[in-house]
Amino acid sequence: MLNERLEEAGEMPVAFDQDCREGICGACSMMIQGTAHGPQALTTTCQLHMRHFHDGETITVEPWRARAFPVLKDLVVDRGAFDRIIQAGGYVSVSTGEAPEANAIPVPKALADKAFDAATCIGCGACVAQCPNGAAQLFTAAKVAHLGLLPQGQPERDQRVVAMVEQMEAEGFGSCSNYRECEAVCPKGISIDWIARMNRDYLRAKLRGVERVPMKA
Numbered sequence: 001m002l003n004e005r006l007e008e009a010g011e012m013p014v015a016f017d018q019d020c021r022e023g024i025c026g027a028c029s030m031m032i033q034g035t036a037h038g039p040q041a042l043t044t045t046c047q048l049h050m051r052h053f054h055d056g057e058t059i060t061v062e063p064w065r066a067r068a069f070p071v072l073k074d075l076v077v078d079r080g081a082f083d084r085i086i087q088a089g090g091y092v093s094v095s096t097g098e099a100p101e102a103n104a105i106p107v108p109k110a111l112a113d114k115a116f117d118a119a120t121c122i123g124c125g126a127c128v129a130q131c132p133n134g135a136a137q138l139f140t141a142a143k144v145a146h147l148g149l150l151p152q153g154q155p156e157r158d159q160r161v162v163a164m165v166e167q168m169e170a171e172g173f174g175s176c177s178n179y180r181e182c183e184a185v186c187p188k189g190i191s192i193d194w195i196a197r198m199n200r201d202y203l204r205a206k207l208r209g210v211e212r213v214p215m216k217a
């Protein structure tokens with residue numbers, strides 16, 4: 001409605017990101033009433049319906065505010081830092097030939113469920129935006145876990161966690177100091193337990209002497 005009014009008045013509409021409108025892509029990222037994705041728990045902006053507000057209520061929207069997410073225009077920020085963290089560790093570098101038959105490697109149900117829980121992270125960035133330190137530990141930990149729990153993810157588990165954590169640090173995110181704001185605003189209910197797991201994995205890899213290998217061009 002706001003943008004329609006602006007366009008009718010010959011003014012530029014407010015730029016914002018959106019895509020799926022069903023809470024699965026993470027594009028619709030903005031602060032609403034001072035909270036990432038607004039006041040409704042476990043809800044993305046696109047799923048936060050107007051019926052949750054009072055008639056005539058003033059709704060304040062702002063872009064994510066974090067050093068690693070520069071504002072491009074109005075409510076649109078550059079979340080490319082997240083892409084680079086995934087790129088740093090989220091692939092298997094060995095040549096495996098043809099894709100193996102999906103059911104050839106049995107995956108215990110409990111592990112599959114845990115990996116799926118971590119994989120529900122949609123990369124929205126609310127955790128970073130809400131954190132007073134602008135830390136990306138919750139996002140990175142979820143991504144490290146969903147790959148590192150499965151049998152297929154074991155061969156490069158150490159290298160992957162080192163690469164992803166060190167890319168996260170290189171992107172200018174802050175450090176985690178256990179405010180837990182990330183967990184409180186995450187629309188997918190990602191637990192900070194994953195951060196503890198990532199820290200253990202990282203420490204174990206470093207104690208084994210694993211260093212980050214630069215990505216191939």
Ligand code: SF4
Pocket residue numbers: 026120121122123124125126127128138139142182185186187188189190
């Ligand atoms: S951990 Fe939660 S808040 Fe952070 S990017 Fe993933 S879904 Fe969004």
Ligand code: FES
Pocket residue numbers: 018019020021022023024025026027028044045046047
């Ligand atoms: S538009 Fe995809 S999560 Fe909101």
